[in-house]
Amino acid sequence: MTRIAIELTAPDIEAHRRSSTGVDFVHTFESGRAGPHVMVNAVTHGNEICGAIAVDRLLRMGVRPARGTLTLSFANIDAFSRFDPARPYATRFIDEDFNRVWNAQTLDGPRDSVELRRARQLRPFVEAADYLLDIHSMLEPSPPVMICGPLDKGIRFAFDVGIPRDIVSDEGHANGTRMRDFQGFGDPASPRNALLVECGQHWERAAEHVAWQTTWRFLRHVGAVEAETAAREIAQEAPPPQRLVRVTEAVVARTPEFRFARAFGGMEVVAREGDVIAYDGAQTVCAPYDNCVLVMPVPNNIKTGLTAVRLGRIEARPPV
Ligand SMILES: [Zn+2]
Incomplete structure (x- = not known):
């Protein structure tokens, strides 16, 4: 296996453990104004550091929703907490892929694993979310891509966010359902919508920038933050035209x-x-x-x- 440099440092997220939601590392903020429930999630896979950096930073900045509700979460914290730069590939998950258990049959079923336990904790938040951004990164070097699922509503959502350049529409994976495809997100009749951004190779410096830019464009598009607030974080230069x-x-x-x-x-x-x-x-x-x-x-x-x-x-x- 080719050695890939670990340019990013996994943030210490211990300060975000306690939460008023009752679920560790899941924070929900109410604006008191009508609006969608918007969720930004990191570390669905434990070695995908760029998302942890972005969500940690949103929490430390004290970002709050301008309308509706905002949930900021770290998913597979057991895997993430074991991240070791000496063995970076080892902490994608503990027992099974967290992003293959997202259907009612599996979540309601009798099976048990570290990831299923955590998915069952996160489920009420995912079910409550009108819009979800799930921040990932990739095993091998690649330009960033937005994974938008098979439906036109997902494709349009990816174009509305505006980055990254490449939008990949796919049917998901044969071996289990992703959080991005769960329930209404995968139903063309539902207004709920979700995106999964692959920000680049897991540990490359550029992935941190892509995660941050995508998050702020996502929050701006769904109206969770004021445009002026987002403008302070979003890069000035116009992004290149997107490609589906x-x-x-x-x-x-x-x-x-x-x-x-x-x-x-x-x-x-x-x-x-x-x-x-x-x-x-x-x-x-x-x-x-x-x-x-x-x-x-x-x-x-x-x-x-x-x-x-x-x-x-x-x-x-x-x-x-
Ligand atoms: Zn991933």
């Missing part, structure tokens, strides 16, 4: 010999249908269409039986 990529398939490594045809970066575009993307034993994996986008490839972390990259097609912004 719809995931069409996952490429699963079938053999231990799986290797990429060349050193692809994240969100790289393979120009021609039939161009070789990877070799997998006797099989050749080719681009299924022109301008095929490689979504979050994991060239240094390929595991047989697991997704090595997802493929996506560039699409036009859906009509409003």
Whole structure:
């Protein structure tokens, strides 16, 4: 595995443990004015430091909602509290992926794990949220991406927030439901909406900036903060135009010999249908269409039986 520099330091969040909500590390603030319940969540995965930095900073700044309700939370604190720069990959989760348990059957079911216990604590807040931003980062270096789910309402939400450049629309994962897709967030008839931002590689300096900028643009868009307050935090320069990529398939490594045809970066575009993307034993994996986008490839972390990259097609912004 390629060594990746740990440029970010995990913040000490102990000061945020006690909370009037009764749930450790989950803080809810009421404005006393009508408005949506807005939630910003960090460390769904314990080694995703940029989100912890952003939420810690919001709490230390004393950010309060201008209208409606604001919940600021740290999700997988058991995994996060064990983050060790010497073993940074080890603390994604303790027992299971926190972001694969978000359906009523699993949450109401008899199974137990560190992550399920925490998800059951967070559930009332997630269920109360009209708008959710879940802040993540990635295993391998890649430009940041906004994961908006399969629905047009999620895609529009990502365009409304305005960053990052790349918007990835996908169906989620076969092995469990994400918080982003839970209940109304995944229902086209519900006005509730959620985004998952992947701010860059887990420990790269730039991820902290992306997390902060995305959070403030999100808070401004949903009306949780006054525009003037947000303007003090949001970078002045206009962001580049966004690009919508719809995931069409996952490429699963079938053999231990799986290797990429060349050193692809994240969100790289393979120009021609039939161009070789990877070799997998006797099989050749080719681009299924022109301008095929490689979504979050994991060239240094390929595991047989697991997704090595997802493929996506560039699409036009859906009509409003
Ligand atoms: Zn994550």
